Amino acid sequence: MKKAEYFMPAEWAEQQFVQLIWPDEHTDWRPYLADITRTMVSLAGAITRYEDVLVAAREALSTYRTLKAALSAEQMARITVVNCPFNDTWARDSGGISLIGARGRQILDFRFNGWGGQYPSGDDNLITQRLHNQGFIAGELIDNNDFVLEGGSIESDGEGTIFTTTCCLLDPHRNGRLSQGAIERELKKRLHAKRVIWLRNGRLRGDDTGGHIDTIVRLAPNGVLLYVKPDAGDEHYAAFSALETELQTLRQPSGEPYRLLPLPLPRPVIFDGERLPATYANFLVINGAVIVPVYGQSDLDSEACRQIARAFPQRAIVHVDASIIIRQHGSIHCLTMQYPKF
Numbered sequence: 390m391k392k393a394e395y396f397m398p399a400e401w402a403e404q405q406f407v408q409l410i411w412p413d414e415h416t417d418w419r420p421y422l423a424d425i426t427r428t429m430v431s432l433a434g435a436i437t438r439y440e441d442v443l444v445a446a447r448e449a450l451s452t453y454r455t456l457k458a459a460l461s462a463e464q465m466a467r468i469t470v471v472n473c474p475f476n477d478t479w480a481r482d483s484g485g486i487s488l489i490g491a492r493g494r495q496i497l498d499f500r501f502n503g504w505g506g507q508y509p510s511g512d513d514n515l516i517t518q519r520l521h522n523q524g525f526i527a528g529e530l531i532d533n534n535d536f537v538l539e540g541g542s543i544e545s546d547g548e549g550t551i552f553t554t555t556c557c558l559l560d561p562h563r564n565g566r567l568s569q570g571a572i573e574r575e576l577k578k579r580l581h582a583k584r585v586i587w588l589r590n591g592r593l594r595g596d597d598t599g600g601h602i603d604t605i606v607r608l609a610p611n612g613v614l615l616y617v618k619p620d621a622g623d624e625h626y627a628a629f630s631a632l633e634t635e636l637q638t639l640r641q642p643s644g645e646p647y648r649l650l651p652l653p654l655p656r657p658v659i660f661d662g663e664r665l666p667a668t669y670a671n672f673l674v675i676n677g678a679v680i681v682p683v684y685g686q687s688d689l690d691s692e693a694c695r696q697i698a699r700a701f702p703q704r705a706i707v708h709v710d711a712s713i714i715i716r717q718h719g720s721i722h723c724l725t726m727q728y729p730k731f
Contacts, residue, residue, distance in 0.1 A: 395495055396490065403730045406442060407441070407675060409432070413446070428713050437460065469525065476512045483501045485530075486580075494529070497533050498521075501513050501514045541722065542558060544602050544603065544606070551582045552585075552606065560599050588602065590635050606632070614639075614647045617632075619653075653693055660715075667711070673727070677704055
């Protein structure tokens, strides 16, 4: 296989469907299951205005009935619900990572180990294989179970550049003591990338992923980087000022600097005495729209939506309340995994 045959598309490339994993009483969502179920229905409803949704659920029939009671017939026609065991609902990190090329789509099935062994992950690590084997995810499945990689830890511009963070990918609980150079070689080989950009600064309080890039910096078309920029009085200010300086030094393959668009950081969201990693950077790009998490902070919610609209002027901006999602330390992007059309 020649390296140029496949590439990792950007998230704004045309998609076939978005995958979700449905929360139930056997997950950490149990204390507020009704609330997260309403949120998930809203999220599925937002996506199905634009494209298909594949839902992995422990109880497919009851999940289908829940969705059917809230959504239109046209939306339900875009939803497939399938029985599948799982540990948790973060499809971004247990889902397959797609490459596309002249011969179709490859699904890279990396090992998922519960964000460095923090949480049970045996069933999550098998979700992609199970869905593929049942015919719900088409394409050539490529076994990458010898390497730990989560979808939320990388961003692709669709042109051969991968962005990631040192604090996450260099975690020895993921890929042992592999050096940065060794990990970069693996990323280039497996993702068919031309270069890897490592970000050293910026991590949100309460982030238990180890510092996923999709919480702090996101890529957009035409060399745009959307990044978190806290107010001066926020505890994150120094670290994210260093991140901003770091981003200012980066160059596109053409040699041009990136166009930087700052996103506000939500005012502290506290639950059980802990600050949660609320962020507007955890948006999802789909066909024709961007789904933006909001947190009941109307001024900052609106500012974030305006900035994201500047980066994606051809797409509708749709906001979904992520106030319940963030209680489990994730947001919209974390709950979803897109599969590109091929």
